[in-house]
Amino acid sequence: MFSLLRLLPPRNFKSISKVSPLQRWIHRTFSSAAASLQHISHIVDFKVLFHSCTTVNVTKQLHALLLVLGKAQDVVLFTKLVTLYATLGDLSLSSATFKHIRRKNIYTWNSMVAAYVRCGRYRDSMDLVSELLSIPGTVRPDFYTFPPVLKACVHLVDGEKIHCWVLKMGFEHDVYVAASLIHLYSRFGVVGAAHKVFVDMPVRDVGSWNAMISGLCQNGNAAEALGVLDRMKAEGVKMDTVTVSSVLPVCAQLNDVVSGVLIHLYVIKHGLESDVFVCNALINMYSKFGRLQDAQMVFDAMKVRDLVSWNSVIAAYEQNNEPVTALEFFKGMQFVGTQPDFLTVVSLASIFGQLSDWLIGRAVHGFVIRRGWLEEDVVIGNALVNMYAKLGSIDSAHVVFEQLPVRDVISWNTLITGYAQNGLASEAIDAYNMMGECRTIVPNQGTWVSILPAYSHVGALQQGMKIHGRLIKNCAYLDVFVATCLIDMYGKCGRLEDAMSLFYEIPRETSVPWNAIISSLGIHGHGEEALQLFKDMLSEGVKADHITFISLLSACSHSGLVDEGQWCFDMMQKEYGIKPNLKHYGCMVDLFGRAGNLEKAYDLVSNMPVQADASIWGALLAACRIHGNAELGTFASDRLLKVDSENVGYYVLISNIYANVGKWEGVVKVRSLARDRGLRKTPGWSSVVIGNVVEVFYAGNQTHPQCTEIYKELRVLIAKMKSLGYVPDYSFVLQDVEDDEKEQILTSHSERLAIAFGIISTPPKSPIRIFKNLRVCGDCHNATKYISKITERNIIVRDSNRFHHFKDGICSCGDYW
């Protein structure tokens, strides 16, 4: 518009600033001087004017000018306006302009069709093409008509119909039309049809290759996509920005760092790094590789950044567990005035979940509600369910889940995982069963990865095996994450042999399955084998990570392998540069403490660079109990109750230490402390599987149909145990009651009920497997040794820590629990 203003005489120019809007002014000025109109329409370069139309308002002014200049029937200029309005997002002006053009040519029709597609009005674009086909005359669809319509078909279901039109008119070999067809078929998952269009093309340009490559990628055929890329290169077609931005996600998916970096070099060499799509794809790829520095380097070098760039860099830090840095980038995004979209908020939800920031997490939820995004996309709802689950607020997670207008398989997976990770295994199983009732939901890899740990947790071997059977049918068990869950399930359900044989069946290039099998060996007390497997892992060239060392250190600690544990701990730091975290320190304190080296354990706690938490003091306290060190025990319990005064299990431990050294006043003190604080114990339960039925017992259960028989069996057992020297250890009872009542309380502990039920429900001498959700009680541990001797049975108890194999009066754990 400014080039036009410069043409005007200064006398009139003066009045412009006062007489606004421009449209009115133009009308008055020019209609009074028809000669000037002619003059101006000759010298004004409309192309330049179109170029400066960057907003709807300016375009409206140009539109008015064209009308004033008597150009209303200039089909070329008005066709341009149709496109321009649509590009600027004003479809109603676009279609109004279209309707006013009397002598529409094919350019006009094509522009309107494309305008509808650009603004997401797919059905209207189809209707317009039908209208065009139905009107008699010489205006017929051409090469240009179909690519936008085919794009519309991606969102509709008329793809086949349009392909027929295309074939009928003989347009299928046009490179633009063919690329759209390939894209369309790929989007509908019909890769074969897409490929046929591709191979039938007599001439292919880079766009054709791009369509085929991205089509393959979007259907999960990543390796094939790279194959097509190689063929493209072999035919001498050069990659452009579109090729690069389609292929980089493939490198990320295949974890192919070498190809990814080579393509990055190509980008630099060919000057493609000014393309926003390319840079965004690079950021995402480096993020998936975990190479945050490279991702940030690309981001920093970008001259133009769009919403996707910011989302990508925020997600990069969020997904690599650096929520604080991610948040800084979010602030940077706000600083430059880029408005967040729902994907930004998906990252934010995860960030505040990771940061355990409940208040801001809720604010994010409120923001989503105000924007109405929950109704728009299921992804954002799932992100909120996940956020609340991570914040430990599983009830809120459930409420959001219930309110979701649409639930997909990921909504269910997120809920199941949420329950499982908050220790609510049976709720997770209930959710999984409810999901099974929704016919529209097909479980996927994520479902198995969420439900199997819940089964492991409660020891539901049968159900776990049922899933294994289902997965064998479609080879889904070969997926390394699913297989790892199965290994873990077999390990935790006492089937170590099955865990081992599955381990040797599956691909094991990453540390993930190794960590699971090492951990399984550990909880079964097979420390030596765990170490051997660790050595095998290294000789197979698999890189150990911090989880490997947690599995390994805990295996050493369960088996009392002090020197070996120390060796691993040193190697982890020196050779792998892994800084020990609280879990590693916890294992080491356990290891030294259990072996009786309390001084070393205490030294480690005192010299840790991180603040000791309850698990560390708990480990030290447990060691003090085993070795009867009341002095250090008192100190540790003091510290322990400062960091966690809510866990009643610790009070039991402390009371037990005092009792063992005869400090009865200490026992009384701890009991009253527990009572005054109103601590309620996490309900302990034990389960035993009889046939296919899982029987669950809570302490003091009186409601089981075979209750009378169970207690009768227990009375018989107690009498025999006492004759063999069993003395009940009342220090495991926190209630302040008489001794005979304490004995009664111990006798009705859940593990003992489960064992008694196992004895009366299975043939003599057959093994009994028990699961307990907490650590097995010390007195029950002692009692079970006697029971295994009296009944000549193997009794296998899995508690929250490890397996205890009781046989002939001895426990595999060496009385450490």
Next chain:
DNA sequence: TTAGGGTTAG
């Protein structure tokens, strides 16, 4: 004057 193929997700 009109057109294709591309980057971010729970």
